[in-house]
Amino acid sequence: MLYKETLHKLIELTDNKEVTPKDIYDSLLRRIKQKDTDINAYVSVFEEFAPNDKTGILRNIPITIKDNMHIKGKKTTCSSKILENYTAIFDATVVEKLKNEGSVFIGKTNLDEFAMGSSTETSYFGTTRNPWDLTKIPGGSSGGSAAAVASGEAICALGSDTGGSIRQPAALCGVVGLKPTYGRVSRYGLVAFASSLDQIGPITKDVEDAAILMNIISGKDPKDSTSADVAVDDFTKYLNTDISGMKIGVYDKVLQDCSSDVGKSMEESIDIFRRLGCELTSVDLPNAKYAVSDYYIIAPAEASSNLERYDGVKYGFRADNYENLKDMYIKTRSQGFGTEVKRRIMLGTYVLSSGYYDAYYLKAQKLRGLIKQDFDRAFEQFDVIIAPTTPTEAFGIGEKANNPLQMYLSDIFTIPASLAAIPAISIPNGISKNSLPLGLQIMANVFREDNIFKCASAYEKEFNIIKNLPLD
Template sequence: MMWRKSVAELRAGLRQREFSAVELAQAFSERSSRLQKQLNAFVTLTPDRALQQAEAADQLLADGQAPDLCGIPFAAKDNFCTSGIATTCGSRILADFVPPYESTVTRRVFDAGASLIGKTNMDEFAMGSSCEHSHVSATRNPWDLERVPGGSSGGSAAAVAAGLVPFALGSDTGGSIRQPASFCGITGIKPSYGRVSRYGLVAYASSLDQAGVMGRSAEDCAWLLKAMAGFDPRDSTSLEEQVEDYPALLEQDISGLRIGLPVEYWQGVDEGVAASVMEVSRELEQMGASVSEVSLSHADLAVSAYYIIAQAECSSNLSRYDGVRYGHRCEQPRDLADLYSRSRSEGFGAETKRRILVGTYALSTGYYDAYYGKAMRARRLIADDLNQALESFDFLLAPTAPTVAYGIGEKEQDPIDMYKGDVNTVAINLAGLPAIAVPGPLSEGLPVGAQLIGPYLSEARLLAVAHGLQQRTDWHQLRPEVE
């Protein structure tokens, strides 16, 4: 079964001619297309592009010039601009948008030889934690089709968990890689802010957005992250810092780790979730880590500060959708004002509109200081807490989310209730730190994610610790039964 193989196995198989890149592309495209009806993991399937890229990959393999990901299939969240391939961001306003340019991340992954199987479903403009707010409707969790896969990178998470692709691109503004990875029982890494270029990643909240990777193991993630990370002159917040060789550093010495458990992140967490992540903690102790509690005294401010800042930034970023230059335009506009407001209200979904309105309000005259200003001050306190804790500890460990995957429709009617589920992930984005979500033992048959948070630019160490854990345990190898 090709779709069960790890990236390392696929790389070896391609080089030893056990199978060709074309065979891989066809097998993964076929599986993705067959399970689309059940899971709705994709917005667009791209079998022709996959085949074309695989043919080129086979040529490079034959010539002995194969780059790192030559012939390996992957999927990209539908907010990465892909030249010539529809990029909808899960929104009606971009339903027909075919970008005239390529995001830096997808270009780099293509340059590394990978074949694009499709663009994955997401909450509209990455605003949501359940992958239900999409113009092509909800993605389903492969572990239980009546549950959400998490969000906003829910399509990528479901695709990886169900073996539709070995790994996928996601983006994480407040937990959008880590939470769906946890709900679907896979590994997901949100890199440090600035580590991966945001050029061509459709903006939601620019000071928080970061592209990252979702895969079935830390090792698989390391391969894709290596291909996409690095300085990009086209992103003014991109970091001019050498990228480490993540796959080569997986086996580095990780003995004697000091791991902190932020007590606030363990409060209000479901019992089964806490028990699972505690099991991960015990395993890390057996690997030689010392584990003790630490307090992040401003943790209670994080969700509020995050939602004020993210919505303020979103209201500014989403002002570009005006019905003039690209995207949906209303029929028969009376005048320019009518064109703007009707195009936007027809094109955006309910949650996106709510966030634009709240953000506009938080930035408006008379309210700026009370909302946006205050949230930026809270952000400093939250970030200082984390950075301080990371001076005494190598990593912090906590449940990624307080619950396992909930039912489809369960929280859709109560947006604020859904926001509360982001309590353990948003602070990491406010601080710009890297974090990785790895599966722990199941809780009542459903996946649980443990989140390891590291200091700035600790991606290689985070991946190595996750890899070490996955060498000793088989939690990440548990797979849902979907056929």
């Protein structure tokens, strides 16, 4: 039953010689065999335990990686046909850092193709199912990582978040997911989707595990010029602290767009924070309501540029029959990309095209500045801002698959933090009447993950659903 445990508990058990890393690995492999036919959280599973001779905090405990980050010698598919046979030729910096702390890896998890989606339904390898209810989506795009952690198919995992891709699936699967400040974690070796937004972060069973992983993966990296030269704290020192007197802004305007379950869980959160001695006041972010429009101009624009590299020449799939070089490009890309990826590349091409650039792209960049200013102003007054992670519980598989706009709107509460480059966590916040988990989002100012950890850890001690996770 080792697969049920948290990372910090397993570190303790390993140190006390009560279990060996191989025991943990075998327990996980059995769990994956038992569950993954139904859940489909993994794109690839490494059957063989390959011990790591580095002595670090991770003590050969297996970590799970979203399949858009490179582990040298293993496939990185991005859940796309175009990279179905791509083998990584170097380690992502986060992977290298985990290896240096003595980790091993057990597999790579499913995602929406190139991380473009909110449900993991756009994966070329089939949808991942929510372990709480197999008829529901697990969220996305890190749906495989979140479902694996929630179901005990992973001890903990890394995901990536561009507009909510860590926080939304964490919320819908009842686990913890942190998107760090933009620049906190190197993206070297993360396949690019929208470079001004992409961040890597942990998906874990509890807040302590998130802090442990953040301690390892954070920091300036010469290989990623956008990584920030900001000192990395020991985030575990912010766990289990007294948070009385902390100033919390409640972004309650959005509650009118939420299900009654989500509204009720937010009311309870406010009570819990009051009990912990925090000062709560309503906060307005007047321009955050435009975040979905803003994001679906900026992110596809960047994606259309980033995905130009898939041309059937340097790596990946190449179409079989073509007339000339241009025809080869077109056939390769048309056969290699799925519908949502094509839609976003085209949306990005459109908003960048001559005649539309000023109306869309330039305007969106200005609006992004305004949204950022809303947060800057709010953080003069507040230590953190809270809001629901999602407007509703997990929706049904297929329910929004043919309605891209409705799918995009499911990220309405996670996108503002992405655009503002601020850190935000989703922690479990109760269970809906349909027995599905809900998430509470805690946002802080840039590089103030300390406030997030203080707040999330104190809250989790008062209220959590770890005993309810579908681990049996």
